[in-house]
Amino acid sequence: MQMGTSFEQPGPIAQYLKFLAEGKFKLQRSRSSGQYFYYPRAFSIGLESDDIEWVDVSGKGKVYSSTIVRRPEKYGGDFNIALVELDEGPRMLTRVLGIAADAVEIGMRVTARIELPAWEKNPSQPLVVFYPDQR
Amino acid sequence: MSLRGKTAVVGIGYAGLGSSPGWTPLELAAKAAERALADAGLRAGDIDGLCASTFYHLFPTLSMSEQLRISPKWSNADMTGGSTFIAQMLQAALAIEAGLCKNVLIVYGSAARSTKDIYGIIDLPILQSSYAPLLPVGAYAMSAARHMHEFGTTRTHLAEVAVAARKWAQLNPDAALRDPLTIDDVLKSPMVSDPLSRLDCCLVSDGGGALIMTSAERARDMPQPPVFVLGVGTAHSHRDISQMADLTTTGAVESGQRAYQMAGVTAREIDVLQLYDAFTILPILFLEDLGFCKKGEGGPFVADGGIAPGGRLPVNTSGGGLSFVHPGMYGLFALHETCVQLRGQGGERQVKAPNLGLAHGNGGYFSHQATAILGSAAAL
Numbered sequence: 001m002q003m004g005t006s007f008e009q010p011g012p013i014a015q016y017l018k019f020l021a022e023g024k025f026k027l028q029r030s031r032s033s034g035q036y037f038y039y040p041r042a043f044s045i046g047l048e049s050d051d052i053e054w055v056d057v058s059g060k061g062k063v064y065s066s067t068i069v070r071r072p073e074k075y076g077g078d079f080n081i082a083l084v085e086l087d088e089g090p091r092m093l094t095r096v097l098g099i100a101a102d103a104v105e106i107g108m109r110v111t112a113r114i115e116l117p118a119w120e121k122n123p124s125q126p127l128v129v130f131y132p133d134q135r
Numbered sequence: 136m137s138l139r140g141k142t143a144v145v146g147i148g149y150a151g152l153g154s155s156p157g158w159t160p161l162e163l164a165a166k167a168a169e170r171a172l173a174d175a176g177l178r179a180g181d182i183d184g185l186c187a188s189t190f191y192h193l194f195p196t197l198s199m200s201e202q203l204r205i206s207p208k209w210s211n212a213d214m215t216g217g218s219t220f221i222a223q224m225l226q227a228a229l230a231i232e233a234g235l236c237k238n239v240l241i242v243y244g245s246a247a248r249s250t251k252d253i254y255g256i257i258d259l260p261i262l263q264s265s266y267a268p269l270l271p272v273g274a275y276a277m278s279a280a281r282h283m284h285e286f287g288t289t290r291t292h293l294a295e296v297a298v299a300a301r302k303w304a305q306l307n308p309d310a311a312l313r314d315p316l317t318i319d320d321v322l323k324s325p326m327v328s329d330p331l332s333r334l335d336c337c338l339v340s341d342g343g344g345a346l347i348m349t350s351a352e353r354a355r356d357m358p359q360p361p362v363f364v365l366g367v368g369t370a371h372s373h374r375d376i377s378q379m380a381d382l383t384t385t386g387a388v389e390s391g392q393r394a395y396q397m398a399g400v401t402a403r404e405i406d407v408l409q410l411y412d413a414f415t416i417l418p419i420l421f422l423e424d425l426g427f428c429k430k431g432e433g434g435p436f437v438a439d440g441g442i443a444p445g446g447r448l449p450v451n452t453s454g455g456g457l458s459f460v461h462p463g464m465y466g467l468f469a470l471h472e473t474c475v476q477l478r479g480q481g482g483e484r485q486v487k488a489p490n491l492g493l494a495h496g497n498g499g500y501f502s503h504q505a506t507a508i509l510g511s512a513a514a515l
Contacts, residue, residue, distance in 0.1 A: 013260075013261065013262065016262075017261075038377070039260070039262045039375075039377075064281070064382070065277035065278070065280050065281040065284075065382055066277065066280060067273050067276035067277050067280060067328045067329050067330075068326070068328065068329040069268070069269045069273060069328050070325070070326045070327055070328065070329070081266065081268045081269070081273050081277075081328075082277075083277055083376065083377055083382075091377050091378075092262075092377050093262070093263050093266055093268060093375070093376060093377040094266055095266055102329075106280065106281065106284045107284075117265065117266075117267075119267055120267075125265070127265055127266070
């Protein structure tokens with residue numbers, strides 16, 4: 001017997017991406033501990049199948065670290081890659097947009113948006129990116 | 136059962152370092168194996184245990200044993216990135232001590248420079264690759280940025296690591312880069328992924344490397360001074376950089392403690408170190424995490440030629456991945472240089488009579504750490 005989980009439903013990462021496609025930024029949370037998880041998982045320490053709930057997250061967070069990836073202008077120029085720590089706890093690899101790559105600073109408050117990645121040729125899957133909060 | 140001093144490295148070799156167009160990774164590995172066998176006074180048929188891993192082969196021990204036409208009784212193809220061969224040293228020590236095999240070949244080959252193929256080490260899950268990060272450098276850049284933010288580490292500190300490596304490389308005739316290098320050169324070098332510039336990044340080399348381990352008992356009757364395996368420790372902490380708990384502290388804290396405990400020594404007793412240096416930030420973190428200075432003080436520790444020839448501590452005496460060789464997975468070359476130093480065969484770069492050497496390997500994005508403490512007969 002396959003214990004509870006229906007394998008006809010998408011797996012955790014596919015489910016996460018499906019929510020994004022519907023415009024929803026949801027992460028897994030453990031019902032018993034309240035801990036949030038990123039990336040989504042099928043099972044781990046602190047996250048057992050019958051204890052997982054998908055919940056909306058605030059999308060608020062701060063830049064934990066950041067780098068300017070240097071790229072020649074003809075290939076699109078420099079861009080930012082960052083690790084953003086959500087207020088709910090998990091950290092995600094992402095991009096901070098809306099300001100120059102060299103203006104992104106550690107500790108900067110940012111807010112999530114769900115967007116098609118502008119850096120892809122034919123994007124179809126929306127992703128979570130971040131924009132700096134008004135200061 | 137303690138593994139301390141039960142096994143030894145009795146043969147070392149490398150081949151085709153730098154640029155070897157037209158040579159496959161397996162061919163370069165085989166040449167390195169041939170040299171390590173000659174060094175040990177053994178023949179290929181004496182090898183009955185094999186450790187191999189590359190980022191090209193899904194079945195590295197099958198490909199390697201077929202290439203050499205050997206039939207190992209025991210093999211290990213662990214893959215933890217650049218730390219692999221140090222982790223395999225622990226497995227080989229276990230297998231020899233358990234009587235599963237007698238003579239283990241640990242071998243690696245890469246055509247990273249000639250083929251420009253390092254894609255095997257950039258296998259990324261979708262939630263990372265979707266953002267098109269420049270890896271691995273971007274991950275280490277974010278660690279460096281965080282270390283600067285928390286502890287005031289500077290680009291000059293990073294540059295000190297590159298300059299020290301170059302000064303050692305100038306004493307190593309086999310090193311790829313031996314031209315003089317200044318702090319200013321590194322600071323003025325074009326940025327790749329801030330705060331890391333081109334000269335904060337390691338070489339991308341071709342080359343093969345090999346070493347042979349056997350029991351301490353057999354090692355005593357072999358041509359080279361045995362280099363005894365005193366302690367090895369490994370640690371897993373994450374795979375992807377977003378999952379690293381603290382970007383300024385690595386699993387080297389754990390791998391180091393495990394290795395020191397097995398060897399029964401402390402950091403203070405280590406005479407010579409080889410610390411994985413794919414990028415300049417790595418040795419700074421490893422000096423802290425392996426107990427050579429306090430957390431956050433790695434920058435000042437390397438300042439003013441602290442790890443260069445004549446400095447506070449001899450680190451990366453071959454010139455390291457920054458100036459000697461870096462064929463994608465460097466760990467085997469850290470072990471190689473540790474053996475050279477403990478045998479007293481370092482020529483111009485030889486550290487004065489070392490008895491204890493530490494080789495530290497890193498895999499992924501600080502994801503896996505492996506520390507080996509090796510010793511001369513005097514250290515037993």
